[in-house]
Amino acid sequence: MRKGQYRFVAGFLLAPLALYLIFVIWPYVQTIGYSFTDWQGQSQTFGFVGLDNYKALFQDDVFLQAIWHNILFLVFIPVITILLALFFAFMVNAGGRGGAGGVQGVAGSRFYKIVYFFPQVLSLAILAVLFGAVYRSDGGGLLNGLLIKLHLVDGNSPVEWMNEPNLVLWCLMAVVVWHGVGFYLVLFSAAMQSIPRDIYEAALLDGASRSHTFFRVTLPLLWDTVQTAWVYLGIIAMDMFVLVSTMTQGTGYGGGPDHHSEVMANVMMRNFLYFGKSGYACAMGVVMLLLTLVLSVVTLRATRRERIEF
Template structure:
């Protein structure tokens, strides 16, 4: 019987493995191969140039700027998104007043979950159209209109949210936080609902406040979910192509003004499709992959802790 199970297992795994190698591993290997050439993308006539593309990348001021923007997103996007999602999940699940029925969420918790999750049903294209209206650089824009009505801004000199070098990246970050918090709220809510209510009730009986309950009970028991979420958001922060290309000024793929919202993905596409520097773009793709793998591995290593059973 033992000898029969191996052909059975191999039979189930061989097709997915072949598909994975064909459509995932092989394109990665091709990308790395092209990154060592001067390929223009228009023909198969190219020559091997070794690591020249990689050397050029780190002397490219635009690429360094794009890399720095991705690093900022890697720092702020997971922190803000996870903190807000944890806070809202805690409030809608166990943040209400303790009653005879036990620990419960705030009043209207079910409605709040639907409201917070709503941005998840919107596609990126809809987000671009929606926030294009929110960030309009005249008094007809939602933000500028509110500020003008509150007399906090001059109608003749509105804020140019997506054209201001000091604001544009943070405006994009705010969009992604708004769109992403609901998903992680639901994820953390599901994890919280698996925690026995007796643990919270025992903490309340011992005199623990909401803050102590959150940091001493909820967060340690949700750590696996937080760890996974951090890795997932970090991977997303390495992309950001759609929002930047759809909302910011610039040639072809956004990134303006003057590269102040440039990220590695937009610079890659500009080199690949607009400048005819496909080998150079492939080198950027390899760098993005390596940075993503390193960030994921470091995040998992740093955030690793003993599993708490309950």
């Protein structure tokens, strides 16, 4: 590359790099710096407290409980979402009967893709309102109304879905899974369409069942896409702020009942904006960042496989 080309490329990269440093890297650096202080947010003065904020974090029962809830989300949300999306993607691409055109999806597969993808066009705030009606704790809620009609629940004592400590986390997971399955169905469908149909036809001619075709052909060839989906869903599971703060009750940004739906993000925002412990909240943010980075690296390494060419 000639000297003039280096200058040309550097000129194009300089502005984006400067913007990235100013609006992405610098806020991270500031947050790390504030986490070592007793900053209260509104004041311009703060004192250096060293590692006191980090020591307090690991003595904070609410924050430790929030970490455990995020771990539960991290385990169940990616697993359930990816399994459902893979199943539906396989059905709409290769789950139908083989015809003159070879292996094909089930009848109406294009329509199913649109239906499954529809929740993805809704924002999480809208989903919180919709599922607030689904999870209403009286007979007017969709779930309770259905259970009452089926005589599975007494109309005088309906289920309080978002106020039951043993149910609230599962209710939140259901919203995230319902919202995400359609997107990953489309993602996996695009990857499946790049797999030559001859591979499926050869497997079926050799006597492979649909399940064997899925586990021995489809899944290995989609592993890179599944790995990427797992990382993105893991990042979503480490957040969950919007749904927890809008769908659950609690002192400042939800988390009820009795802290049974707390996640790290809403505990951090409560301390930052509600209690005015901004330096302490910055320490929580740093812990969240480190946990997310570590989990992403571990996930990528644990799921790494030798690339299969076709």
